[in-house]
Amino acid sequence: MDLTYSTKHQELQAEIRAFIEAEGHRSPKFGGGRNRPDQQALDWQGLLLERGYFARTVPTEYGGHGAEPDVLETAIIADEFSRAGISPGLLDVGNLIVVPSLLDLGSEAQCARWVRPTLTGETIWCIGNSEPGSGSDMANAQTKAVAVGDDFVINGQKIWTSGAHYADMMFLLCRTEAEAPKHKGLSYLLVPMDTDGIEVRPLVTMTERPEFNETFLTDVRVPMDQIVMGRGDGWKVAIASLKHERVMLGDPNKQLQRLHGIREMMRETVIDGVAVMDLPEYRDRLLRLQAEVLAAKFHNMRLLTLHDRGEEPGIPGLIQKLYGTTLNHKLSALAIDVLGEAGLPYEPHEFGENDPATAWQIDYMYDIGLIIGGGTSQIQKNIISERGLGMPREPKAVVPPARS
Ligand SMILES: Cc1cc2nc3c(=O)[nH]c(=O)nc-3n(C[C@H](O)[C@H](O)[C@H](O)COP(=O)(O)OP(=O)(O)OC[C@H]3O[C@@H](n4cnc5c(N)ncnc54)[C@H](O)[C@@H]3O)c2cc1C
Structure with a gap:
């Protein structure tokens, strides 16, 4: 695909940058999302919906922006928000799994009833x-x-x-x-x-x-x-919703946002007069992870292209889940190491989930769960190797007959 920005795309990028400059201070902290959204998050969501930066391709009659699918537009919006450390909106299971599943397979009455309140954050x-x-x-x-x-x-x-x-x-x-x-x-x-x-x-x-x-x-x-x-028809719905879940769990924009955060932290954290960024072992780790994040980002463009063409994510969707959730954990591990002693204390009851004092520790622990949730890494590897690489099926265990 052609990744060059047309005039239309350049204008969108400039428009979003101006929006972030003017309104970014109203954004809740990026990340979190494991609680009911508070008023700040709901207000921000309303603003993003109004501007068409969230639910861009969801039909207007269901509360979306009604735009034609466009890979580069999707990538520009995600990129600008993650680069600025600004929330891209409510990335909850309602918006990332239920809404697309209902739009694919639900009845008109179900879409009319549930999509709009899910987009606004009223229904979780x-x-x-x-x-x-x-x-x-x-x-x-x-x-x-x-x-x-x-x-x-x-x-x-x-x-x-x-x-x-x-x-x-x-x-x-x-x-x-x-x-x-x-x-x-x-x-x-x-x-x-x-x-x-x-x-x-x-x-x-x-x-x-x-x-x-x-x-x-x-x-x-x-x-x-x-x-x-x-x-x-539940199995058909399961397959459709799982494909959205896998793509959501491996979303590279989360990794890009983390990468930007760690890079800042490495510039600002100084040990014995030397910025962590200038310590070769840390910089080397950062560069390796940066290469992995960029690979994930371009892999995601492949998925977006398939989506825009109305094609299934298939094996590339499983790769995103497997690779993305593991990479998230490697990034939070680097952040914990950069924090040094400050990365060790953990007071979840004293600080909020988005408080810098515990945010990385929470991610570090929760990321392990997301390697399991939505289908474990072992299951993704099995399917990728059998259906993607054509390797022989895993032998099934033979259950011995019951003793009489
Ligand atoms: C943080 C988190 C959030 C979750 N959120 C939700 C949620 O909101 N809703 C929901 O319904 N579920 C949720 N889950 C559950 C999740 O989907 C399951 O944990 C996951 O699918 C694995 O199932 P299981 O726990 O029963 O493990 P099992 O299926 O019992 O697997 C146990 C171990 O055996 C391995 N294994 C199993 N079968 C095979 C095989 N054929 N080949 C190789 N290895 C195999 C697995 O990889 C795993 O290591 C969540 C889980 C986590 C950790």
């Missing part, structure tokens, strides 16, 4: 895929939804449900067709979290924060029209 979502017996093997979900009158009645348990303790809605994978084969018995339902019968029990991660939850569903009633696609 969580994803109910994993269960105690089905994580990597997601199609093994056992939570059941039985048709009773005009409703589905749901019973079961979800686990690792990020943000369920403050979400308004759950994008829930469940089994509606008890007799159908494993992959054909699944459906996705849109479930309000304030429905009777939902109990959320927080689970604390090693960041000492309740980032995700166990979610118990007992006789939870949801109207039948809250199904995405049809009964038994």
Whole structure:
């Protein structure tokens, strides 16, 4: 593809730079996003939507800007915001997974009902895929939804449900067709979290924060029209939503923003009169990571091009998840080392998630979780090697017959 900026692209870049110069002080801190957005984040989101810097290609009738897809426009907007350390808007699961999945596969009524409030941050979502017996093997979900009158009645348990303790809605994978084969018995339902019968029990991660939850569903009633696609189409929806999740988790703009932050920190941090930037072992590490981040950025252009052409991300999407989540962790590890002694204390209860005193430590620990969440690195490697490189399938374990 041609990466040269046309006059139109140069104008957009200048326009965003002027916007950041004038309004950037109103931005919440970049990053975070593991809490309900506060008023500052909601106001900033409103401004970005108004200017068309968020949800640029989402149809106007659903609250977006209605622009034609354009790889370079997307890249310019992301680049300018991450370079300035300014929030690009609400990068939550609602906006990055549910909205594109509904636009791809949801009914018109579902898009009309849920897209706009998700874009504005009024409606916050969580994803109910994993269960105690089905994580990597997601199609093994056992939570059941039985048709009773005009409703589905749901019973079961979800686990690792990020943000369920403050979400308004759950994008829930469940089994509606008890007799159908494993992959054909699944459906996705849109479930309000304030429905009777939902109990959320927080689970604390090693960041000492309740980032995700166990979610118990007992006789939870949801109207039948809250199904995405049809009964038994859940696996198609899972594949569509997972592709958005993988691309989101490996997003190189997060890495670019971190790289800029670390570079600044290395210039400003001085040890025995020498800036860390001038210490060869640190500079060498930074340069290696910079090369990796730039490779990730250009790989993402490939994904954006596929997206604009209406093609599936396929194996490149899995590569982004695998490579991006690992790279995020390497970047936060470098930041912790640059911080030196200041990188060791960790007082999560005293400081906020976006406080510089703990932000890198939180990222360093949470990044490990994101190497697992959305499909572990081992699973990505399996699929890339089998379907991308054509290597032989992994042998299945032979279960010995039960002893009589
Ligand atoms: C921070 C975080 C946030 C999360 N948020 C959510 C969320 O919001 N909603 C949600 O539904 N889920 C969420 N999850 C759950 C996540 O999707 C699962 O943890 C993940 O899919 C792995 O499933 P599991 O934990 O059951 O591990 P298992 O599937 O039991 O895997 C255990 C280990 O075995 C390996 N393994 C399994 N099968 C294979 C195989 N075929 N080949 C090679 N290795 C294999 C795995 O790689 C892993 O190392 C989150 C997880 C984390 C860590």
